[in-house]
Amino acid sequence: xxxxxxIMCGGAGTRLWPVSNQARPKQFHSLVxxxxxxQETVLRFAGAxxxxxxxxxxxxxxxxxxxxxxxxxxxxxxxxxxxEPEGRNTAAVAAVAARYLADAFPEGLGLLVASDHFIxxxxxxxxxxxxxxxxxxxxxxxxxxxxxxRPDTGFGYIQAGAPIDGQVHKVAAFKExxxxxxxxxxxxxxxxxxxxxxxxxxPATMLAELAAHAPSILAHASEALERAHRDGANRFxxxxxxxxxxxxxxxxxVMEHTGRAAVYAPLDCAxxxxxxxxxxxxxxxxQNTPGPILVDAPGCQVYAENGQLIALVGVEDLIVVADGNxxxxxxxxxxxxxxxxxxxxxxxGLKDYL
Numbered sequence: 001x002x003x004x005x006x007i008m009c010g011g012a013g014t015r016l017w018p019v020s021n022q023a024r025p026k027q028f029h030s031l032v033x034x035x036x037x038x039q040e041t042v043l044r045f046a047g048a049x050x051x052x053x054x055x056x057x058x059x060x061x062x063x064x065x066x067x068x069x070x071x072x073x074x075x076x077x078x079x080x081x082x083x084e085p086e087g088r089n090t091a092a093v094a095a096v097a098a099r100y101l102a103d104a105f106p107e108g109l110g111l112l113v114a115s116d117h118f119i120x121x122x123x124x125x126x127x128x129x130x131x132x133x134x135x136x137x138x139x140x141x142x143x144x145x146x147x148x149x150r151p152d153t154g155f156g157y158i159q160a161g162a163p164i165d166g167q168v169h170k171v172a173a174f175k176e177x178x179x180x181x182x183x184x185x186x187x188x189x190x191x192x193x194x195x196x197x198x199x200x201x202x203p204a205t206m207l208a209e210l211a212a213h214a215p216s217i218l219a220h221a222s223e224a225l226e227r228a229h230r231d232g233a234n235r236f237x238x239x240x241x242x243x244x245x246x247x248x249x250x251x252x253x254v255m256e257h258t259g260r261a262a263v264y265a266p267l268d269c270a271x272x273x274x275x276x277x278x279x280x281x282x283x284x285x286x287q288n289t290p291g292p293i294l295v296d297a298p299g300c301q302v303y304a305e306n307g308q309l310i311a312l313v314g315v316e317d318l319i320v321v322a323d324g325n326x327x328x329x330x331x332x333x334x335x336x337x338x339x340x341x342x343x344x345x346x347x348x349g350l351k352d353y354l
Contacts, residue, residue, distance in 0.1 A: 001137055002108045003129060003200070004079070005045045005055040006097045009038050009063070009115035010087050014339040015276050018326035019303065022354050027116040028066055031274065031303075032284040038067075038115045039074050044122050046076065050130050052108065054079035056100065058093050059115075061085055061236055078233050079104065082225070085239040091253035092245045094199065095210050095221035096237065102203035109136055110206070112199040112250075118283045120270025128167070132200055132264045135168045141209065141258065142168060142200040145193025145265030151183035154275070154336065156195040156251070158263050171261035174251060193265040196273070199250065209260060214253040220245035276335040277301065277319045277328075292320075301332070326353055 013026030020026035027038040035043070045051045054077055059067055061083040071078060082096055094112060101110045111129060119125050128144060136142045145158045154177060161172030174195065178186065186192035210218040220241050227238035255261050274280050281301040290309055292302035297312040304310050304322040312320065319335055321328040330338060345353050 001133060002052045002105070003050055003133060004052045004101060004105055004108050004110050005042075006101070006110050006112045007038070007041055007055050007057050007115050008090070008093055008112065009041075009057065009059045009067070010084060010093075011114070011116055013116060014342040015336060016274075016280070017338055017342050018321060018323040018328055018353075021323075024066065025063075025116075026274075028063070028070065030286055031280050032118055033286055035074070036070055037118070037274070039070055041113065041115045041117070042071065042076050043074055044119065044126070046074075048126050050133070051111075051126070052079070052105070056097065056110075057081045058097060059083060060087065064234055064236075081234045082228075083234055083236045085237060085242055087247075088221075088242060088245045089247045090197070090250045091210075091214055091217050091248050092221045092242070094201075094206060094250045094254070095214075095218050095245075096225050098201070098203045098206035098210065099218075099222045099225050102207060106203060108203075109133055110199075110201055110203060112201070114197060114273075116274065117196070118270075118272045118274050120272075120283060122269070125267070125269040125271075128264050128267050128269065129200060131166060132168050132262075135165050135262060136200045136205075137202060139202070139205050140164070140168075140260050140262040141205060141255065142262040142264055143171070143255065144196055144198045144200075144267050145263045146196050146271045147266035147268040148187050148192065148194050151180065151187045152194070153177055153180055153183050155273075157183075157186050157192045158195050158265065159192050160263055160265050164262060167266075168262050168264050171255070171263050174256050193263070193267070194271075195251070196267075196271055197251075199255075205260060206254075209254050209258045213257045214246070214248075217246050217248070217253055277303070277321060277330070277338065278332040278335040281319070281332070299332075 013020035016026045132142045157175040159172040160169040224237040224241035228235040289306045293311040295313040299317040
């Protein structure tokens with residue numbers, strides 16, 4: 001039972017402005033290594049036991065050429081690149097993926113993953129997916145709960161219920177992003193994990209649960225795929241059918257309603273959604289050329305395109321990001337608020353800076 005990586009890469013990454021922008025969002029940048037985050041995600045499965053070596057990519061049609069170039073750079077041939085005319089959230093993505101896999105690889109499992117996450121211990125992650133496959137094959141949809149390292153209020157949580165097999169449990173509850181006190185209680189209980197938005201499923205089970213809980217999403221997404229225009233590996237989803245697909249997450253559409261929700265937890269694979277510049281600084285090994293000049297500047301983080309020289313003198317605990325004619329200066333504790341800059345740019349009509 002081969003596991004087919006289905007890689008979602010349509011996010012905007014506004015909190016990583018100015019590097020992440022409309023033309024080239026964060027997953028296509030080399031934030032943590034000399035390869036893009038998207039390329040690192042694809043290569044995570046290359047040569048891995050039990051995984052199909054031709055991934056399925058789902059993204060916005062605007063990034064078709066960029067995806068093709070980045071795949072060619074790392075020598076990976078996709079099974080298909082499914083291209084959305086517009087974003088309709090992850091339930092639509094799951095529906096398109098399940099329908100495609102049911103036709104192309106009905107005996108396999110799909111692994112729906114984001115292209116813009118960091119996994120510092122990939123072997124642990126891959127082993128967890130393989131371990132969850134037998135249970136998933138018995139008509140469960142398995143998500144993966146990340147072992148929390150702190151009482152974070154920026155993530156949703158999953159409460160593990162009755163054990164099924166090994167570290168796979170039934171899901172007792174999905175929890176929204178909590179306040180600080182609730183997050184601390186989750187961490188202390190040991191029964192909760194971070195919801196990383198990773199799903200392992202058989203195509204038949206996902207289609208059945210979508211039909212039961214989100215039939216409109218399934219119907220319109222299936223029609224969009226059936227009427228897709230093909231060009232090599234690219235399949236451009238039908239615009240009218242996809243626009244009619246309700247926009248919601250797979251969590252809301254299916255996982256919070258199905259009786260087939262399972263969770264592999266706790267998973268300690270050094271996962272990060274690298275959703276802010278502070279998080280990038282925690283995991284990145286990328287080197288600028290030339291490197292920044294820091295004079296009496298403790299706790300500072302600098303990201304600049306190669307060729308840009310940044311010098312900091314007599315300051316501390318700052319994040320400085322330079323990209324062309326756009327410069328960001330913030331503090332680590334405020335890096336989650338960078339999306340507000342993108343909002344302000346839109347309100348002021350400064351589209352060239354987006």
